[in-house]
Amino acid sequence: MELLKVTMESLDRQRRNRSMMIMGILTMLIFIVLVVSMNTGYARLSPLEVLSTLFGYGSAKQELILFEFRLPRIIISVWIGAGLAVSGCIMQGVSRNALADPGILGIHAGAGLAIMLFLTFFPTTAAAPIFVLPVLAFIGAGLTAVLIYVLAYKRYKGLSPTRLLLTGIAVAAGISAAMIVLTVRLAPDKFQFLATWMAGSIWGTDWKHVWALLPWLLVLLPYVFMKAQTMNILNLGYEPSLGLGIDVSREQLKLLAAGVALAASCVAVSGGIGFVGLIGPHLARRLVGPRHQFLLPVSALTGGLLIVVADTLGRSLFAPVEIPTGIITAVIGAPYFLYLMARTKV
Template sequence: MESVSITLSERRRKKRGIAVLIILSILICIAFIMSMNTGYIRLSPMDLIRTLFGAGTDKQNLILFDFRLPRIVISVLIGAGLAVSGCVMQGISRNALADPGILGINAGAGLTVMLFISFYPTTAAAPVFLLPVLALVGAGLTAALIYSLSYKRHEGLSPTRLLLTGIAVAAGISAAMIVLTLKLSPDKYQFVATWLAGSIWGTNWKFVLALLPWIVVLLPFVFYKARVMNVLNLGDQTATGLGAPVERERLVLIAAAVGLAGACVAVSGGIGFVGLIGPHLARRLVGPKHQMLLPAAALAGSLLVITADTLGRWILQPSEIPTGIVVAVIGAPYFLYLLARSKA
């Protein structure tokens, strides 16, 4: 009887998880449609339909296909990438506060991109497809530094030490970035300041094509490793007893998380909280098992970023609020609510 009840409970949990994934997907579609109609120049629903089917004016085609759609697609991709990266970090470290932004990985990626932009003749001419690679190098070096400082041979990887080391490294990198901004020309300083605030600056199809391979390759790989992450969550000793190569799997998953975060930061700037709030929200909706948690986190992250970007373009028209600021305004109160609930 007990095994039957466990099986029924698992089925209910799975059905609920699938329902949550469907609802999140529908909400993303609604946000996608609303975002296409948000901006200084409004397009009515009929204008949108006509333009999508090739019957729009040259001006409507320019607005929708050259400006809005690339930005919306990038918002969805970076939301999924950052949320899954945060979910992996939280699973590996067994620390609910782990996040690429807090651990300094986003800062490391940003530093290399900023160095390149600072010394490149013009921002517009920067090779688009090189930026994710540079961001990956910076994020990888930062992750290696944090991991080496946090890992002790006889104690393993301490979640608390990992978090504190990440915060310290992020603070050092942020200080270096501030020093670099003092040497920039006014136009580059304006760009870097906007980038650091979390503005989605890559708003054409080249940036979509630069980001897409990283997302298409790394997200399915992380989803494939869901069972391994479930085992790692049991602790190093238990996972080793079950036959899992803990250190190898941990390094592989960290590499995937770093790749996702670095590629996303290259086109999104310093957007924080997505890797923190997305997994938390998904965990509350579908539970801790990574088979459902990872896809739910990806969808929750996409919904968060596309909603934040749409609000940022709508609130102060014709001006814009950087997406990172809107995400922080949305995410910080929710995270404080989670902290208050956990203490109760």
Template structure:
């Protein structure tokens, strides 16, 4: 069997991809360690090591294993899910401004969850595992509505029309959320208001177990479809000419993106901009090939959300800033920058 010889450009690109992914992994590990030491009840690095080794006090074990670690893991999972979802949506729509938040998918998923929380307690074990399904239903219905409103027989799916309709539908859904929240008692209203702002509210291992199966299926599936995304980026006519079933693959990938965003919204609230920023940063670092781009997006999204959550817990101690607000402080200027650069 002949050995495949890579060109110098291919070797350089592969080396760069490995270097970037390794560096992102090291940064995530560093922020992970800092996050374990951050909070109202401070644990020193030595206390964390003793607790991880089983030698900490009961209070230290409770803080680390029951409060901080589940939240850290959820932040990593949600960040990766939103980032990969945004990357798929940007590739399918060929629009640099597309992401689950701007397209209204987060709003649809959140609306379904808030309807349920308004009438039923969300703290029971059954509710925890039901929330991703409800969020998926809300996200799917919203994505279907936006797709049909955006599609025209004359010119197909216009990227500009897709964004504008997504923003309009999202605004309408948030209006309905506000109307619904006015009927709530003060305790539930406070929860819903914080949830809409984007707080990692699923703070125990049940929420990790509810979210993890979705990402264990959807993330590998998205990585597996990397070559298909490369082909679809060439345009519908070229993709069809290369033998790709364009509509079938587009629907499968769109469903994966919607499911990723919906399941993440169920435990994180209305966090936006992660799916917008992460793909852009990843493209600058590793280029447009989805075989490396998608894993880089997942790592950047995880790093971004974990950093935002850690800052939210640290800046105004003992008060806490919702993670979504911290991400918005970073993401809103970047969104305006992309909007100014867009020629559409």
């Protein structure tokens, strides 16, 4: 018995060390991509120019390009990637559905509908306060999540993975149809904004958007990380979780609310970027396994790396023409989703 305990402790230590090493590698990769991204764009800056500008020795033009245009966008890219990936990890863990993703389940569509209704009834897009948009997106996404939860929930069995996925796809399709109908009432400038949002182009690219998103991440990410052990237990299933003293419905609702809030606050400044919440957790699970103590932070790092790479490619591949980040992630994510569909029994 003592030998078994020592062996388990050794395996746990090895797993922890491996996970910490992977987190370190991912952090280094993000840093490298950040440096490349600061050098990349229509107005190119050499690595030496970037370095001198960061230390206050650049020209006025170089400071404008780096500090006003690129750095806010790069920071937002990392943050929304982390937020969307953690949101997807929550939804996959709570529903025990490998195909769960905020975009696929209709959360993005609900947030987009709320923003669109706001734009429809306000005279100009400039009237939309930056700090209000995440709140509006959360309200729309929250109402959508409640509808999906009610339709997919089964008494005595909890959330059915199959029902959750199919209900989310159906609700997202209905909301998307409603948004298309409402576009006929939009002025050309508002229609252009909405088209940019739906394509997944990161439109919030200044420091105001950075500060608008920061409080949501500072509150929600630590809360979710503290719930890692609860998510491990929920993965055992409805009845085993009840037997271990977990109030399953209550914990599911709290975690889903956190996941919806993360997704809504991110897409409010980034547009409807899809598949990050699907790909990020899957890659993280392959790297560190299913324990959420490691899975959640690695998902955040993986999602942040994915978005900043996609945004850098979108800005540089056909410069000065910019490809929306959502299109880059869709090119990667759609085939992966079909691959998972082929392997998953739904």
